Amino acid sequence: MKSQPxxxxxxxxxxxRTFPRFNLSQRWxxxxxxxxxxxxxxxxxxxxxxxxTWSQAIITSPERLNTIQQIHHITALVLTALVLYHLxxxxxxxxxxxxxxxxxxxxxxxxxxxxxxxxxxxxxxxKPAFGKYNFEQKVTYWFLFFSLGIMLxxxxxxxxxxxxxxxxxxxxxxxxxxxxxTEAIVTLIFIVLFxxxxxxxxxxxxxxxxxxxxxxxxxxxxxxxxxxLVREPHSEQDSGVPKA
Amino acid sequence: MRGxxxxxxxxxAGMVLLGSLAAVILVNTKAxxxxxxxxxxxxxxxxxxxxxxxxxxxxxxEVCLGCHGKPGLSINLPNGDILDLYVNPENYAASVHGKxxxxxxxxxxxxxxxxxxxxxxxxxxxxxxxxxxTCDRCHSGVYNLTMDSVHAAAQAAGKREAAVCxxxxxSHSVHPWTDSKSGAILPEARLDIPITCSRCHxxxxxxxxxxxxxAALTDEGNTDVPTCIDCxxxxxxxxxxxxxxxxxxxxxxxxxxxxxxIMDKYGVPTNVLNTYVSDFHGTTVTLFExxxxxxxxxxxxxxDCxxxxxxxxxxxxxxxxxxxQNLLVRCKVCHPDATSNFPSAWMSHYIPSPQHxxxxxxxxxxxxxxxxxxxxxxxxxxxxxxxxxFYVKTRRGKHPRAEGTPPATDAQPxxxxxxxxxxxxxxxxxxxxxxxxxxxxx
Numbered sequence: 001m002k003s004q005p006x007x008x009x010x011x012x013x014x015x016x017r018t019f020p021r022f023n024l025s026q027r028w029x030x031x032x033x034x035x036x037x038x039x040x041x042x043x044x045x046x047x048x049x050x051x052x053t054w055s056q057a058i059i060t061s062p063e064r065l066n067t068i069q070q071i072h073h074i075t076a077l078v079l080t081a082l083v084l085y086h087l088x089x090x091x092x093x094x095x096x097x098x099x100x101x102x103x104x105x106x107x108x109x110x111x112x113x114x115x116x117x118x119x120x121x122x123x124x125x126x127k128p129a130f131g132k133y134n135f136e137q138k139v140t141y142w143f144l145f146f147s148l149g150i151m152l153x154x155x156x157x158x159x160x161x162x163x164x165x166x167x168x169x170x171x172x173x174x175x176x177x178x179x180x181x182t183e184a185i186v187t188l189i190f191i192v193l194f195x196x197x198x199x200x201x202x203x204x205x206x207x208x209x210x211x212x213x214x215x216x217x218x219x220x221x222x223x224x225x226x227x228x229l230v231r232e233p234h235s236e237q238d239s240g241v242p243k244a
Numbered sequence: 245m246r247g248x249x250x251x252x253x254x255x256x257a258g259m260v261l262l263g264s265l266a267a268v269i270l271v272n273t274k275a276x277x278x279x280x281x282x283x284x285x286x287x288x289x290x291x292x293x294x295x296x297x298x299x300x301x302x303x304x305x306e307v308c309l310g311c312h313g314k315p316g317l318s319i320n321l322p323n324g325d326i327l328d329l330y331v332n333p334e335n336y337a338a339s340v341h342g343k344x345x346x347x348x349x350x351x352x353x354x355x356x357x358x359x360x361x362x363x364x365x366x367x368x369x370x371x372x373x374x375x376x377x378t379c380d381r382c383h384s385g386v387y388n389l390t391m392d393s394v395h396a397a398a399q400a401a402g403k404r405e406a407a408v409c410x411x412x413x414x415s416h417s418v419h420p421w422t423d424s425k426s427g428a429i430l431p432e433a434r435l436d437i438p439i440t441c442s443r444c445h446x447x448x449x450x451x452x453x454x455x456x457x458x459a460a461l462t463d464e465g466n467t468d469v470p471t472c473i474d475c476x477x478x479x480x481x482x483x484x485x486x487x488x489x490x491x492x493x494x495x496x497x498x499x500x501x502x503x504x505x506i507m508d509k510y511g512v513p514t515n516v517l518n519t520y521v522s523d524f525h526g527t528t529v530t531l532f533e534x535x536x537x538x539x540x541x542x543x544x545x546x547x548d549c550x551x552x553x554x555x556x557x558x559x560x561x562x563x564x565x566x567x568x569q570n571l572l573v574r575c576k577v578c579h580p581d582a583t584s585n586f587p588s589a590w591m592s593h594y595i596p597s598p599q600h601x602x603x604x605x606x607x608x609x610x611x612x613x614x615x616x617x618x619x620x621x622x623x624x625x626x627x628x629x630x631x632x633x634f635y636v637k638t639r640r641g642k643h644p645r646a647e648g649t650p651p652a653t654d655a656q657p658x659x660x661x662x663x664x665x666x667x668x669x670x671x672x673x674x675x676x677x678x679x680x681x682x683x684x685x686x
């Protein structure tokens with residue numbers, strides 16, 4: 001390899017400047033969330049569609065159903081722990097006044113969404129410039145945030161009907177079953193259609209696993225944040241705070 | 245030539261002769277077998293014909309009744325039981341066999357000669373058990389069905405009192421319970437059935453008698469309601485305590501309770517099965533029924549809440565489970581720590597509506613709009629995005645050099661290591677209307 005003189009190693013080296021996007025905790029949270037949602041959907045959907053042949057190929061016996069339900073319950077506990085960790089961390093950061101607010105929805109997101117729509121229907125000629133999280137990523141976060149909330153609450157209501165009905169009328173149980181079963185579909189549709197499109201098809205964005213984005217992606221998709229970072233390159237604690 | 249013609253004639257004549265002989269035999273056999281058909285059973289007629297043709301001497305009934313038609317004839321069996329040998333001629337003549345002219349010795353096949361062979365039965369029950377085999381000779385179809393029944397199994401296990409043919413149908417005074425043409429059970433037979441079963445199963449009969457079905461049958465003569473056999477079967481009566489029976493039982497009840505023809509007469513809703521199946525208990529039971537019909541399940545089926553034989557109206561103030569406190573009693577069988585709110589967790593066969601289970605109704609309504617809204621907006625956004633990306637890429641190909649944009653940006657957009665300053669400028673430029681890679685189209 002080294003015997004070949006051209007091109008010189010210096011020419012072949014491609015310098016890629018990377019920008020931190022997600023810290024280790026966030027990347028782990030996403031990985032656990034991904035696993036939990038995948039397991040919950042694979043164990044939950046066969047129970048919802050129990051009349052179909054594909055479901056009956058999975059639920060072949062009462063023992064199998066029991067196992068599937070146990071996996072579902074254990075995964076739900078893991079997911080609950082994750083959600084509690086996430087909320088706890090947010091509360092801790094708020095109490096220390098350290099929560100980077102860039103995931104919070106703002107008026108600018110609505111303007112961005114409108115500008116994006118105009119761009120997509122060929123009225124505007126360029127995309128709006130985004131900060132650390134664009135409105136689509138915020139929609140993804142908050143949509144799943146509330147989806148998980150509904151799934152967890154309704155799930156626990158279904159799981160412990162006797163405890164729940166000690167406090168509130170029994171009608172909430174079938175209501176919770178209906179919500180749990182239907183919200184799951186909404187979540188699935190949303191993840192597959194919206195999230196998968198943006199992180200796999202529109203462009204392969206693996207920053208939630210690696211933790212960083214390269215310069216090109218930063219420039220193209222997070223220009224406001226990029227400008228901030230390259231102007232004040234070494235102030236880490238401000239990295240997430242939009243100042244625009 | 246003449247010789248050949250004669251041979252042909254002889255051959256044809258022989259065939260005609262043989263053919264007519266066969267036809268005569270067939271017609272005669274059919275005529276002989278005819279009584280068997282009127283029994284309306286699936287007993288084999290050839291069996292009967294062969295039996296009549298091949299068995300011992302056929303003695304006319306008058307000969308038998310010469311001795312057995314007079315009261316008082318009896319023998320002592322070895323265990324001391326007295327077997328009455330009197331047959332009431334009128335009763336027999338009025339029975340289904342008597343009407344069709346069957347001979348005594350067609351059932352009592354070994355008694356055609358006198359003196360009769362020595363009696364081998366040791367007691368009265370033994371007499372019945374020995375003689376009931378004779379039903380098989382004509383009614384082998386249903387006889388074989390009874391061999392699969394819980395009664396036959398009990399017999400095989402040594403329970404001699406378990407029912408055999410004559411215990412239900414009687415012996416010399418058998419009356420038809422089915423229509424001889426259609427095979428349907430006669431209305432008056434339906435009234436008889438519970439009483440027949442009650443001869444052994446009296447405690448259950450009493451429960452049935454007071455149930456919504458039994459009371460309608462007995463008090464009103466209503467033959468729409470199920471009798472014993474509608475749930476338990478007729479000849480091949482299965483064991484109702486098996487897991488398989490339990491899992492199948494909702495379909496059993498649904499047989500009538502989803503039938504509009506019957507239910508509409510009484511204003512009983514027919515959505516009971518689908519509301520049961522779509523709710524948590526029924527979902528599991530239906531799944532088990534399909535997947536492993538022999539699995540034990542603790543999930544309730546119809547009769548766990550409505551009662552087995554003592555099924556009552558749901559609006560009965562004392563026992564009806566429309567009353568939540570009555571239902572709670574049923575819930576507590578499986579959920580001992582259930583409280584008074586708990587029974588309403590079960591939707592009581594209601595289809596959610598603004599009046600009943602409004603929460604479920606409105607949750608469902610919400611998602612009816614929410615799912616299409618999410619799906620629609622996501623598809624629209626993604627679709628527009630795909631379309632636009634495609635548009636930008638194709639336009640870019642046509643105009644590689646966009647005005648005001650450095651050629652390097654378009655030619656090799658990714659991963660160009662650049663100094664922050666130049667990048668800054670480019671990003672500033674991106675804000676401007678013409679200075680962007682996407683801005684290359686006009």
